[in-house]
Amino acid sequence: MSPTVLPKEKENIACVIYGANNMFLEPRPILKPETDEVQINIRATGICGSDLHYHFEGRLGARILDPAVPMVLGHESSGVVTEVGATSTADDTFKVGDRVVLEPAKSCGQCHCCQIQRYNICPPMKYSSTVQQGKNDGTLRRSICYPTHLLHKMPDTMTFEEGALIEPLAVxxxxxxxxxxxxxxxxxxxxxxxxxxxxxxxxxxxxxxxxxxxxxxxxxxxxxxxxxxxxxxxxxxxxxxxxxxxxxxxxxxxxxxxxxxxxxxxxxxxxxxxxxxxxxxxxxxxxxxxxxxxxxxxxxxxxxxxxxxxxxxxxxSYRYANIHAKAIATVASGKIRLLPLVSHRFALEETPAAFETLRKGGDGVLKVQIGDF
Ligand SMILES: [Zn+2]
Ligand SMILES: [Zn+2]
CATH class of the missing domain: 3.40.50.720 (NAD(P)-binding Rossmann-like Domain)
Incomplete structure (x- = not known):
């Protein structure tokens, strides 16, 4: 079994909200990956406008967070594979050390939208860090076990900051x-x-x-x-x-x-x-x-x-479907630059300050990212 490469001094903390203005950085156990999952050390996560709404208002429009049901924020993430679970198909070719972008859209795979590859409009979609078919825990944490079919490998030339911007680029x-x-x-x-x-x-x-x-x-x-x-x-x-x-x-x-x-x-x-x-x-x-x-x-x-x-x-136009690979290739080719968009970087332990920076906004605030860069 592959050992985790999470540095000893770094806890697996997760950014959890209990309704509006009630954010906690909670330690979470480092789990073993199940079949068709890998364990990932998250290295960069961008804060989305939706995360901001959930944190400061406890809701995103009609999607209201039940304060009794805490939710982990974050859905713009990249990281490195730290442990590989068993695989049920030959397609899962991930190994420890692979650098990956996480796609946050967990569609049902069965409905008429999924059948025609438009899984972004799948009615029973479960999307990280949103209240949709109940709450869906997100990726703003240090370690997560994640389904391999929602991972996209990053080229060696791509930074974790760029990897975490693939999600908004996909939009x-x-x-x-x-x-x-x-x-x-x-x-x-x-x-x-x-x-x-x-x-x-x-x-x-x-x-x-x-x-x-x-x-x-x-x-x-x-x-x-x-x-x-x-x-x-x-x-x-x-x-x-x-x-x-x-x-x-x-x-x-x-x-x-x-x-x-x-x-x-x-x-x-x-x-x-x-x-x-x-x-x-x-x-x-x-x-x-x-x-x-x-x-x-x-x-x-x-x-x-x-x-x-x-x-x-x-x-x-809503979110995206089947576009991550093209987005990664477009950035790798130099056609679209992502790094200039990252205006602020914070450590995971500084998450409340990162949210406050984005909320205040003002000149020079664009994409705020959190992680171990
Ligand atoms: Zn978003
Ligand atoms: Zn579906």
Missing amino acids: AMHAVARSPVTQGSSVVVYGAGTIGLLVAASAYAQGATKVTIMDINTSRLAFASEYLPDVQTIQLPLKTTSDEEEDLFTWAQQHTMGIKDGDCDVVFDCTGVESCVVLSFFMVKSGGSVVLVGLGKTKIALPVDVIATKEINVIG
């Missing part, structure tokens, strides 16, 4: 794969956060020649220009007046930021903000596509006459 690449972006496309992305930046980078990788990122925050836009030198950036105006339906539509009509019908093939909304979602339909070209990536308000009045008469395709 972005899936959104672009759902869209008609092709060679020469003109694209607008709302939101210059991690997902918006990665959607823009993925659009370039897919052949888009003109990409514009819009955000209300100038420092985020300045970073976007640094990260993607060819990108055009536009500061969106704050919609401060009443959100009354007619008023918002009139506002959107008047704020297409100089982008005329025909200029923009595809809009990706990575904000979920009502004014951005509405604006998408006025900005995109006739016959174009709007991809909804960001989740915010659940009810938004849409200009259905504009959608119908411009024949706009409205495309939902």
Whole structure:
């Protein structure tokens, strides 16, 4: 049996929440891998916006955490295999020392979505660090036993920080794969956060020649220009007046930021903000596509006459399916850079400070990661 390589002085602690603002770093036993599992020493985990909501609000929209049922946070992780369990199939070729990215989507494998390889929309999906079919413990800990079919090997050249960013990159690449972006496309992305930046980078990788990122925050836009030198950036105006339906539509009509019908093939909304979602339909070209990536308000009045008469395709995009291998290969090829997105690194023992840093936000805060780097 392979010995664990977890350093003796490092406990297997896990970041556990009991409802809102009730986080504990709890020691957990280091378990032996079962059949078709390996034991992994987690080396890097990024904090997702959803982790932030669960920690500070005890919920993510309608998904409410029962304080009596604690949940381990984290689903953007990479690590190294420390022990291998028995295997039931010849496909499991993991060995101690393999560096891996963990895919957090545990789908049922049986339903109509799983049957057609769209497991991201599997109704009984269990996704790490979310309340979905009950609570699902995540990966923000030092040691975990994990099913081998949800692991993806990292090339030697890839760092653990990059490995932990494959999950958000998969979200972005899936959104672009759902869209008609092709060679020469003109694209607008709302939101210059991690997902918006990665959607823009993925659009370039897919052949888009003109990409514009819009955000209300100038420092985020300045970073976007640094990260993607060819990108055009536009500061969106704050919609401060009443959100009354007619008023918002009139506002959107008047704020297409100089982008005329025909200029923009595809809009990706990575904000979920009502004014951005509405604006998408006025900005995109006739016959174009709007991809909804960001989740915010659940009810938004849409200009259905504009959608119908411009024949706009409205495309939902949720998480990802079958894209990790492509994401890893794209990063390994140098087409998409991930390391510039990591703005802060914390040790596992400093997890509360890491969450506080992301909550405060402000200039220069982008992807906050936790781990043994
Ligand atoms: Zn996430
Ligand atoms: Zn399923």
